[in-house]
Amino acid sequence: MKFEKKETLSRKDAADRLAKIAAAMAADGAFEFRQGNEKLEFDVPSRVTLEFELEVNGDETELEVELKWTTPAEKAPEGAASEKPATLSRPRARSRPTARSKPAPRKSAKRRGAAR
Secondary structure: OOOOOOOOOOOHHHHHHHHHHHHHHHHEEEEEEEEEEEEEEEEOOOOOOEEEEEEEEEEEEEEEEEOOOOOOOOOOOOOOOOOOOEEOOOOOOOOOOOOOOOOOOOOOOOOOOOOO
């Protein structure tokens, strides 16, 4: 499953969006993304891998912030907090999610710096 959304926003609006994501992670880790008639709900576990990547290519600068985690396959013991996998819910609309079986190729080689 892949859910991708690209928008052009003001710097302030982009910061507000990131702040909402950060607030949800700091609270209970529950997220909801919407795209058209589709909604993706998921919970972020208490431990994640955080990666920053900065690429400068001519006059274009790209900053990627990536969070990764695994969803436990085993059922949590009774009474323990469970971390649910992502679920995609669709109203009865005719839209369909776009899914790719393999990741898209990178535009150019990434330069990774020592500072993260």
